[in-house]
Amino acid sequence: MPLHRIYHTPGQFSKDQKKDLADAITKIYTNPNGAGLPAFYVVVIFIPIEENNFYVGGETTKNFVRISIQHIARNFDSHEQAKGFLNRYENALAPFIKERGFDWEVEIEQIDRNLWRENGLSPPLPRTDAEKEWGYKLKQKQFHIEI
Numbered sequence: 509m510p511l512h513r514i515y516h517t518p519g520q521f522s523k524d525q526k527k528d529l530a531d532a533i534t535k536i537y538t539n540p541n542g543a544g545l546p547a548f549y550v551v552v553i554f555i556p557i558e559e560n561n562f563y564v565g566g567e568t569t570k571n572f573v574r575i576s577i578q579h580i581a582r583n584f585d586s587h588e589q590a591k592g593f594l595n596r597y598e599n600a601l602a603p604f605i606k607e608r609g610f611d612w613e614v615e616i617e618q619i620d621r622n623l624w625r626e627n628g629l630s631p632p633l634p635r636t637d638a639e640k641e642w643g644y645k646l647k648q649k650q651f652h653i654e655i
Contacts, residue, residue: 509549509550509551509578509580509581509624509626510537510545510549510550510551510577510578510579510580510581510582511551511553511577511578511580512533512550512551512552512553512575512576512577513553513555513575513576513577514529514552514553514554514555514573514574514575515555515557515562515573515574515575515576516554516555516556516557516572516573516574517556517557517558517559517562517569517570517572518556518558520556520570520573520610521554521604525604526554528604529552529600529601529604530552532600532601532604533550533552533597533600534547534550534552535600536593536596536597536600537549537550538550542596543581543582545581545582546639549581564611569611571609571610571611572610572611572612572613573605573610573611573612573613574612574613575601575612575613575614575615576615576617577614577615577616577617578616578617578618578619579616579617579618579619580619580620580621580623580624581621581624581631583618583621584618590616593616594614594616597614598614601614
């Protein structure tokens with residue numbers, strides 16, 4: 509799962525802007541020429557932080573967006589791959605953040621996929637037929653977990 513936590517002050521994003529930004533982020537991951545992830549793997553959470561609780565350099569701010577990403581389903585194999593991703597990511601962010609005059613910061617944490625479960629089950633290996641089937645079954649709630 510790529511999990512995106514977008515910290516911002518209230519009012520920076522409208523409901524439509526949030527939807528459009530979440531869609532733009534999801535498209536980066538679902539592109540078959542890229543990670544090729546199932547769309548349901550991509551989670552985007554908007555977290556509004558009141559200005560009096562949001563400090564940069566010891567000063568409150570209304571002009572800053574902080575994005576914290578966790579990658580679990582896929583990790584970068586090289587610095588070049590990571591740099592290419594960040595370039596695509598920042599291009600997707602531009603209309604929502606850069607072009608609106610906000611300052612921003614993005615960081616990515618890569619998590620060991622062995623420490624990940626979906627509905628109590630270990631996800632299948634990346635880019636396999638099993639992963640495609642997995643996505644379908646999860647959407648249809650066809651898994652039954654015995655405890």
